[in-house]
Amino acid sequence: MSHPAFTFYSRFVDDIRAGRKTITIRDESETNWQPGQRLSLFTNPEQIPFGTIEVLSVTPVPFDALTGEHARQENMTLEELRAVIRTIYPHLPPLYVIRFRLI
Numbered sequence: 001m002s003h004p005a006f007t008f009y010s011r012f013v014d015d016i017r018a019g020r021k022t023i024t025i026r027d028e029s030e031t032n033w034q035p036g037q038r039l040s041l042f043t044n045p046e047q048i049p050f051g052t053i054e055v056l057s058v059t060p061v062p063f064d065a066l067t068g069e070h071a072r073q074e075n076m077t078l079e080e081l082r083a084v085i086r087t088i089y090p091h092l093p094p095l096y097v098i099r100f101r102l103i
Contacts, residue, residue, distance in 0.1 A: 003052060004037075006030075007044035016041070016102060017051065020075040023099045025066075027089055031058050031096040038103065053100040061097045070097065 008016065008024065015021035033039065033055045041051045061070070063085065071078040085095070 003040040004033075005042055006033075006039035006053070007042050007047075010043040010046060010048075013043060013050050015075045016053075019102065021073070022101065023070065023073040023097050025061065025070070025074070025081075025085060025095050025097055027093045027095060031098065033058055033098060039100075052103050054103050056099040056101060057097075059097045059099070061095050063092050063095055073099075 012021055035055055035057055037055045039053050039055065040049060041053060042049050063082070066078065066081060066085075068078050071081040074081050074084075076084065086092070089095070
């Protein structure tokens with residue numbers, strides 16, 4: 001069975017596979033997923049498949065409300081997480097935490 005595609009930068013593949021990364025923070029364009037939905041994972045930009053996740057929740061989070069717990073779930077420090085988000089989303093649009101589990 002084919003699942004909708006979801007991409008991550010290649011640098012996150014090992015952390016996802018090892019269970020060290022259990023959330024992703026995205027902008028509104030990537031938040032139409034529902035709890036229980038399964039997504040096929042691909043690297044960005046190479047489009048190499050590397051697994052399947054199940055969406056557990058999609059929750060809005062203001063940038064200023066990011067915590068050390070979010071950073072831990074991303075396998076980063078809070079400073080690293082904030083820097084990565086600023087790089088990907090320089091205008092800091094509304095953000096959402098997508099919690100998932102690898103299946």
